[in-house]
Amino acid sequence: MSDKVRRRDLLLGAGVVGAAALPIAGPAAAQAPAAKPPAAVHPAPAGYMFLKPSEQAFVEALVDHMIPADELTPSGTDIGVAVFIDRACSGSWGRGDRLYMQGPFKAGTANQGYQLPLTPAEFYQQGIAASNAYCRKTYGKAFDRITAAEKEAFLKGLQASKIELAGVPGREFFDMVYQTVMEGLFADPIYGGNRDMVGWRMVGFPGVSANNAENIKKYNDGMPFKAEPLGIADMS
Amino acid sequence: MAPRKLPPVDIVIVGMGWAGGIMAKELGPTGLKIAVLERGGPRSTQDDFNIPQIRDELRFHQRTGLMMDTAKDTLTVRNKLSEEALPMRRLGSFLPGEGVGGSGVHWNGVNWRWADQDLKIRSHYEQRYGKAYIPADMPLRDWAVGYAELEPFYEKFEYTTGVSGKAGNLKGKLQPGGNPYEGARAKDYPMPPLTPSLASNMFTKAATEVGFHPFPRPASQASQPWVNRDGQQLGQCQYCGFCERFGCESNSKGSPHITVIPVALKNQNVDLRTYSWVQKVLLDSTGKKATGVLYVNVKTGEELEQPADLVILSGYQLNNVHLLLLSGIGKPYDPKTREGIVGANYCYQVQGGVTLFFEDRAFNPFISTGSLGAIMDDFHYNQDFDRSKIGTIGGATLAMGGPHGRPINYHPTPPGTPQWGSEFKRATAKWYQGAVNIAATGSVMPHADNCLTLDPTYKNRFGQPLLRMTFDFHDNDYKVIGQATDAAGVIAKAMNPKIIAPGASRRSGWSVVPYQTTHNTGGAIMGAQPGASVVNKFGQSWDVPNVFVTSAAVFPHNSAYNPTGPVGALAFFAADAIKNRYLKKPGMLV
Numbered sequence: 001m002s003d004k005v006r007r008r009d010l011l012l013g014a015g016v017v018g019a020a021a022l023p024i025a026g027p028a029a030a031q032a033p034a035a036k037p038p039a040a041v042h043p044a045p046a047g048y049m050f051l052k053p054s055e056q057a058f059v060e061a062l063v064d065h066m067i068p069a070d071e072l073t074p075s076g077t078d079i080g081v082a083v084f085i086d087r088a089c090s091g092s093w094g095r096g097d098r099l100y101m102q103g104p105f106k107a108g109t110a111n112q113g114y115q116l117p118l119t120p121a122e123f124y125q126q127g128i129a130a131s132n133a134y135c136r137k138t139y140g141k142a143f144d145r146i147t148a149a150e151k152e153a154f155l156k157g158l159q160a161s162k163i164e165l166a167g168v169p170g171r172e173f174f175d176m177v178y179q180t181v182m183e184g185l186f187a188d189p190i191y192g193g194n195r196d197m198v199g200w201r202m203v204g205f206p207g208v209s210a211n212n213a214e215n216i217k218k219y220n221d222g223m224p225f226k227a228e229p230l231g232i233a234d235m236s
Numbered sequence: 237m238a239p240r241k242l243p244p245v246d247i248v249i250v251g252m253g254w255a256g257g258i259m260a261k262e263l264g265p266t267g268l269k270i271a272v273l274e275r276g277g278p279r280s281t282q283d284d285f286n287i288p289q290i291r292d293e294l295r296f297h298q299r300t301g302l303m304m305d306t307a308k309d310t311l312t313v314r315n316k317l318s319e320e321a322l323p324m325r326r327l328g329s330f331l332p333g334e335g336v337g338g339s340g341v342h343w344n345g346v347n348w349r350w351a352d353q354d355l356k357i358r359s360h361y362e363q364r365y366g367k368a369y370i371p372a373d374m375p376l377r378d379w380a381v382g383y384a385e386l387e388p389f390y391e392k393f394e395y396t397t398g399v400s401g402k403a404g405n406l407k408g409k410l411q412p413g414g415n416p417y418e419g420a421r422a423k424d425y426p427m428p429p430l431t432p433s434l435a436s437n438m439f440t441k442a443a444t445e446v447g448f449h450p451f452p453r454p455a456s457q458a459s460q461p462w463v464n465r466d467g468q469q470l471g472q473c474q475y476c477g478f479c480e481r482f483g484c485e486s487n488s489k490g491s492p493h494i495t496v497i498p499v500a501l502k503n504q505n506v507d508l509r510t511y512s513w514v515q516k517v518l519l520d521s522t523g524k525k526a527t528g529v530l531y532v533n534v535k536t537g538e539e540l541e542q543p544a545d546l547v548i549l550s551g552y553q554l555n556n557v558h559l560l561l562l563s564g565i566g567k568p569y570d571p572k573t574r575e576g577i578v579g580a581n582y583c584y585q586v587q588g589g590v591t592l593f594f595e596d597r598a599f600n601p602f603i604s605t606g607s608l609g610a611i612m613d614d615f616h617y618n619q620d621f622d623r624s625k626i627g628t629i630g631g632a633t634l635a636m637g638g639p640h641g642r643p644i645n646y647h648p649t650p651p652g653t654p655q656w657g658s659e660f661k662r663a664t665a666k667w668y669q670g671a672v673n674i675a676a677t678g679s680v681m682p683h684a685d686n687c688l689t690l691d692p693t694y695k696n697r698f699g700q701p702l703l704r705m706t707f708d709f710h711d712n713d714y715k716v717i718g719q720a721t722d723a724a725g726v727i728a729k730a731m732n733p734k735i736i737a738p739g740a741s742r743r744s745g746w747s748v749v750p751y752q753t754t755h756n757t758g759g760a761i762m763g764a765q766p767g768a769s770v771v772n773k774f775g776q777s778w779d780v781p782n783v784f785v786t787s788a789a790v791f792p793h794n795s796a797y798n799p800t801g802p803v804g805a806l807a808f809f810a811a812d813a814i815k816n817r818y819l820k821k822p823g824m825l826v
């Protein structure tokens with residue numbers, strides 16, 4: 001698919017950019033390779049490990065709506081946010097690592113936090129199914145097929161607790177989805193999102209290299225510190 | 237199966253965080269057999285906090301990689317006694333540690349001395365505002381120890397962890413640029429203050445112009461290479477912006493695993509056992525003497541009994557209260573009758589402040605470190621600030637010079653900005669560099685309803701009842717933070733930003749969901765007499781005198797200051813009394 005080719009190009013490009021720009025000081029520099037031949041660059045594998053086709057369609061439509069392609073970044077799918085969510089669901093977080101899962105399960109107050117008997121991955125799947133059911137009933141189509149204005153109305157309704165989903169707390173589902181979208185936009189690229197560190201470039205976050213004992217003196221006059229960002233893979 | 241009984245030791249220390257590390261280091265040279273039982277695993281800078289892996293916001297911030305595992309043990313929470321408490325199924329509001337170093341490896345390093353403004357709080361308010369000023373449902377108490385008695389032990393802690401700061405009061409003489417309201421110190425901080433950021437400098441200027449007294453926040457990040465009194469080395473802070481919630485790769489954050497713990501372990505008689513989860517303190521038939529502890533090797537599941545002459549509870553505050561309740565030491569607090577004391581006076585802190593947005597400057601929020609910033613005490617330790625006008629007890633600090641710019645969590649936008657889409661992205665790109673926050677942190681006074689008890693329903697992985705927290709903010713707390721947030725607005729205006737956004741209003745009550753602070757206090761409070769307190773000033777149980785309790789559990793109320801300064805000082809203070817008095821003649825020290 002042309003889409004895949006684009007993604008691959010982007011990744012290869014990212015590797016070259018990353019390799020060309022490693023002007024960092026301090027002990028960290030000793031660990032970072034001075035240059036990497038392009039042949040050593042392994043693009044993050046695309047493809048889904050966990051989400052089913054209908055879920056993939058929902059997630060791609062969602063991340064492209066929340067992170068549309070514009071002058072700042074390519075679309076959410078193209079920067080790997082859908083893959084990030086897939087990996088998050090299939091990984092330890094999605095499977096409920098560190099989640100207290102003993103019953104009885106009861107609905108509490110908002111201040112008591114998460115109380116469902118679902119792992120995050122299960123919650124994702126239930127929420128997607130319930131969202132699609134709602135969208136079909138209201139707009140006649142699944143979420144990925146409705147118009148941008150309808151998507152906007154649906155997401156805003158969920159966020160404001162104005163829309164109720166069958167069997168799933170909508171606001172909590174929205175909060176989890178929103179959190180993972182932000183993670184996919186801004187987490188280190190080793191997790192599959194934030195490809196080419198576009199999220200970091202968008203705001204000017206320099207990533208993991210941070211020997212700033214000198215910079216804190218130099219950059220306290222209101223001028224921005226600018227550097228080619230580095231991720232964990234660039235320094236490993 | 238009965239637990240396997242181990243050969244006896246002289247002293248068992250439960251938990252290897254700050255307090256446990258101090259106890260082990262101070263008691264190690266006695267040559268007595270000491271077993272330190274830590275529920276989590278070992279930790280080293282090299283293997284656990286290495287670059288680049290430690291600089292992973294997803295793993296350590298979002299997924300709380302260094303903190304306690306709520307799948308094994310958590311608590312139940314509710315705002316009111318009338319509600320049913322439900323489990324905190326994942327971490328949120330606070331983030332206690334698990335593993336060698338405890339919360340001390342991922343703390344922020346703000347290191348305060350709590351002085352008589354806190355330690356003699358009840359006497360002060362009664363004298364100044366009258367007895368009737370203190371509400372009947374506020375069990376406000378003087379601590380059993382005063383600042384003069386603790387001062388040398390604060391110094392010990394500061395010269396162990398390393399603190400970068402500027403003294404405000406040296407031997408009674410006020411020092412320009414320091415905190416004029418602090419208790420008199422015999423010695424200055426071990427190191428000069430951290431390099432100020434633009435945000436620190438702007439706050440210092442604006443707050444001074446408005447008439448306040450800002451000073452550099454006391455920081456357990458080394459402003460220069462430094463060697464502590466035990467010969468342990470700290471590297472210079474690199475302002476990497478991965479401090480709070482992360483371990484420090486350059487050993488510049490004062491942490492137990494690079495200071496007290498390696499020194500303690502030089503003593504052959506100190507035996508650190510990791511993955512050893514203490515379930516309770518064992519008592520003899522009289523219930524007045526501890527015979528040791530029961531613990532589980534969490535790697536094998538085996539139950540072990542460790543006999544000991546002396547038991548020191550050095551878990552985190554919540555863990556210590558939990559262990560006292562599980563062991564039946566002291567009379568549990570009953571919030572309905574207000575009788576009993578173990579679990580009473582649970583306190584927290586309250587947050588407020590404003591965010592400022594500037595179009596014409598960049599704050600480089602990622603060039604930063606945990607305690608960086610300027611802070612002021614004019615509404616907190618300043619006793620000239622007349623509380624009667626707003627009717628409050630306690631106070632709040634105001635600070636600016638944010639701790640990080642990690643973008644999953646830090647991408648501020650002005651109110652009304654869409655939260656997704658191109659407009660969101662443009663606003664994020666525009667304001668990431670230009671936003672800065674004045675943070676208000678308020679004290680929380682005890683309330684008769686706020687308490688820690690055992691949960692009747694939910695159990696931990698070992699089948700023991702969870703700790704149940706009943707907590708909400710009360711009127712005094714809201715007034716304290718409301719006043720401070722208003723004042724933050726006044727200072728913000730003096731800096732002339734494009735937009736000032738007020739912090740979210742917190743009248744909706746305490747929620748377990750968003751992170752606030754890991755500054756939980758109380759539940760095993762100290763006092764001058766048994767009955768109204770759980771322990772004496774040395775942390776010694778009134779009921780079982782061969783059990784000592786460290787941590788912020790012994791604090792009768794919470795300050796606006798972070799708690800670890802007095803946790804450390806009190807651990808040194810108690811260790812000194814144990815070494816020089818208790819071990820020579822076991823029995824009540826008071």
Ligand SMILES: Cc1cc2nc3c(=O)[nH]c(=O)nc-3n(C[C@H](O)[C@H](O)[C@H](O)COP(=O)(O)OP(=O)(O)OC[C@H]3O[C@@H](n4cnc5c(N)ncnc54)[C@H](O)[C@@H]3O)c2cc1C
Pocket residue numbers: 250251252253254255256273274275276330331332333334335336337338339340342343344345346347348480481512513514515550551552553555754755786787788798799800801803
């Ligand atoms: C994100 C964060 C930021 C913070 N920032 C600051 C700050 O800037 N300034 C400040 O003053 N404080 C700060 N704190 C709080 C500070 O970390 C604690 O006050 C301090 O570590 C408390 O020391 P402690 O020895 O009482 O407990 P800890 O350091 O938490 O150590 C307790 C240890 O006991 C172990 N343990 C508990 N129960 C058991 C059991 N049953 N059996 C065996 N072992 C057990 C735990 O695993 C842990 O290792 C922060 C905390 C966090 C989480």
